Amino acid sequence: EAQVTQNPRYLITVTGKKLTVTCSQNMNHEYMSWYRQDPGLGLRQIYYSMNVEVTDKGDVPEGYKVSRKEKRNFPLILESPSPNQTSLYFCASSLSGGGSYEQYFGPGTRLTVT
Amino acid sequence: GQQLNQSPQSMFIQEGEDVSMNCTSSSIFNTWLWYKQEPGEGPVLLIALYKAGELTSNGRLTAQFGITRKDSFLNISASIPSDVGIYFCAGLARGAGGTSYGKLTFGQGTILTVHP
Numbered sequence: 001e002a003q004v005t006q007n008p009r010y011l012i013t014v015t016g017k018k019l020t021v022t023c024s025q026n027m028n029h030e031y032m033s034w035y036r037q038d039p040g041l042g043l044r045q046i047y048y049s050m051n052v053e054v055t056d057k058g059d060v061p062e063g064y065k066v067s068r069k070e071k072r073n074f075p076l077i078l079e080s081p082s083p084n085q086t087s088l089y090f091c092a093s094s095l096s097g098g099g100s101y102e103q104y105f106g107p108g109t110r111l112t113v114t
Numbered sequence: 115g116q117q118l119n120q121s122p123q124s125m126f127i128q129e130g131e132d133v134s135m136n137c138t139s140s141s142i143f144n145t146w147l148w149y150k151q152e153p154g155e156g157p158v159l160l161i162a163l164y165k166a167g168e169l170t171s172n173g174r175l176t177a178q179f180g181i182t183r184k185d186s187f188l189n190i191s192a193s194i195p196s197d198v199g200i201y202f203c204a205g206l207a208r209g210a211g212g213t214s215y216g217k218l219t220f221g222q223g224t225i226l227t228v229h230p
Contacts, residue, residue, distance in 0.1 A: 033218065035220075040123075042120070042222040042223045043157070043202065043220040045217065045219065048217065048218070056217070058217060058218075059219060090156050102159045103218075105155075105156025105157050105158070106156055107154075107155065107156060108154075108155075
């Protein structure tokens, strides 16, 4: 089954404790992206990747890191999480980043930073 | 960064009514997309628009790419209870390098409730 998977689905952590949220897709998609969703703000793009080893900042990249060492995986790293990073995070992928192809979203990761 | 203003924020309608929502931006977008999100799930693409002035339908849904490339609207005709969810517009623009697409900006969402 074609899908985007994220792990973990739920995470409660404390301020400053490094964490990684994994994202994997099995559709051989070139484009992958991370978003955070907050009430009243919609989805905001954190980082995206047009292909392996090619990443670029979205609208809200501060406090996050990403890497794209292989096509199927695009982990999101929070080196020193803070409470304002409490949010619902979505990973997405599409065949390419040109907008002509549907973005498939993962199920979401709900992160709470205390 | 770029911002999209989506309205209305929420709508409460009766089954069978038509629905209209729109997005406006201070910046030009090259592609407009409309998504629907149901509780506990990620957004799902409904309609994609690629050219200014384009009018596209998907069943009971119709969306248009504004001539100025700074706005788009989505209409849902004859609403049914399963139309309930959050609808997002999104605009696709070139990345910081200016040579490739990839930077997607979402509106704040319209929460749609349909009463049977």
